[in-house]
Amino acid sequence: MNNIRELSKDESSGMTIIVKTISRLVLSFILLFGFYIILYGHITPGGGFAGGVILSISYVLLMLAFGSKVALAKLSNFWASMLDNLGALAFIVIGFLGLTGGYFMTNFIWHGHPGQLISAGIIPLCNIAIAIKVSAALYAIFIGLSIYGRIVTEEEK
Amino acid sequence: MNALFHVLMLFMLIGAAVAIETKNMLSSVIAAGAVGFGVSLMFLFLGAPDIAITQVIVEVLSLIILIRATTFADNRAIERKMDSFSTVTGLIFIGFLVMAAVWAFQDLTPFGEPLMRVSRRYLSGTAVETGAVNAVSGIILDYRAYDTLGEAIVLFTSILSAFVILRRRGKKDIEAEDTEEFGILEQEQL
Numbered sequence: 001m002n003n004i005r006e007l008s009k010d011e012s013s014g015m016t017i018i019v020k021t022i023s024r025l026v027l028s029f030i031l032l033f034g035f036y037i038i039l040y041g042h043i044t045p046g047g048g049f050a051g052g053v054i055l056s057i058s059y060v061l062l063m064l065a066f067g068s069k070v071a072l073a074k075l076s077n078f079w080a081s082m083l084d085n086l087g088a089l090a091f092i093v094i095g096f097l098g099l100t101g102g103y104f105m106t107n108f109i110w111h112g113h114p115g116q117l118i119s120a121g122i123i124p125l126c127n128i129a130i131a132i133k134v135s136a137a138l139y140a141i142f143i144g145l146s147i148y149g150r151i152v153t154e155e156e157k
Numbered sequence: 158m159n160a161l162f163h164v165l166m167l168f169m170l171i172g173a174a175v176a177i178e179t180k181n182m183l184s185s186v187i188a189a190g191a192v193g194f195g196v197s198l199m200f201l202f203l204g205a206p207d208i209a210i211t212q213v214i215v216e217v218l219s220l221i222i223l224i225r226a227t228t229f230a231d232n233r234a235i236e237r238k239m240d241s242f243s244t245v246t247g248l249i250f251i252g253f254l255v256m257a258a259v260w261a262f263q264d265l266t267p268f269g270e271p272l273m274r275v276s277r278r279y280l281s282g283t284a285v286e287t288g289a290v291n292a293v294s295g296i297i298l299d300y301r302a303y304d305t306l307g308e309a310i311v312l313f314t315s316i317l318s319a320f321v322i323l324r325r326r327g328k329k330d331i332e333a334e335d336t337e338e339f340g341i342l343e344q345e346q347l
Contacts, residue, residue, distance in 0.1 A: 105306070
């Protein structure tokens with residue numbers, strides 16, 4: 001963590017101090033809103049995909065404002081790819097666990113009372129799995145398109 | 158309400174035309190983003206907040222990625238004059254498309270009055286059968302979870318292939334660098 005703090009104070013990388021200050025203030029709220037959208041996906045509008053994209057946007061903002069070193073120190077491209085795989089695997093594992101209730105993707109957990117946070121069986125779990133998968137995947141795409149692409153342009157120039 | 162939809166549609170059509178016709182790549186990307194925001198407003202006023210949220214967020218992310226991509230690329234628009242043959246064939250195909258669309262859309266139900274055969278059961282049964290108050294979540298993760306699995310697999314595969322294609326150095330290159338560094342000769346050199 002100390003390393004990240006030092007990296008984020010490096011003024012040569014990333015955008016101006018105005019953008020950095022605003023990002024410091026806003027980033028945690030974006031993350032919080034993403035978690036809210038994911039966890040309340042079965043009660044209010046939203047869900048795993050939308051919340052996952054919000055989480056990935058917070059990482060994209062981190063990368064744009066503070067430079068790629070800080071963002072990659074938080075979540076490296078290896079771990080982004082790994083979380084992408086783990087999220088997809090978790091979704092399929094939940095689907096196969098549904099076989100205990102009869103068939104693939106059964107809602108096998110007790111449904112609870114509609115409207116409460118812990119209800120609706122596997123739907124919140126699926127939302128979380130999809131959110132991990134989507135957030136890591138879109139962040140990985142941004143890494144791939146910005147960092148790898150920039151190396152290519154510098155080499156060609 | 159209908160007038161609002163017509164204004165939004167006109168806005169989206171103008172945005173799409175600007176996105177195609179403008180010479181500057183950056184303004185083209187921004188015009189495409191305007192079309193996306195028009196779509197999300199449309200979904201919001203049609204009463205689909207789930208899709209509106211997803212649309213507006215994905216639009217923001219894709220706009221960031223596209224702007225990032227276009228600022229590094231050379232912004233020359235491809236100049237190509239339409240010859241008469243391609244214009245005529247294009248017009249003929251547009252005519253066919255309009256005719257087929259008019260023929261096909263006659264059987265459609267009026268705007269805002271869907272057929273509601275399967276969906277009626279979904280809407281009435283979601284809260285009881287799945288326990289989810291948000292009907293959209295109940296449908297996509299319980300009734301139609303298999304569809305969502307397919308969607309997740311599509312995203313997974315596309316991102317895997319994007320990583321493979323965008324990666325500049327393959328594993329073979331790293332091995333070749335090692336042989337250079339440590340002086341291990343390859344089979345052919347021996």
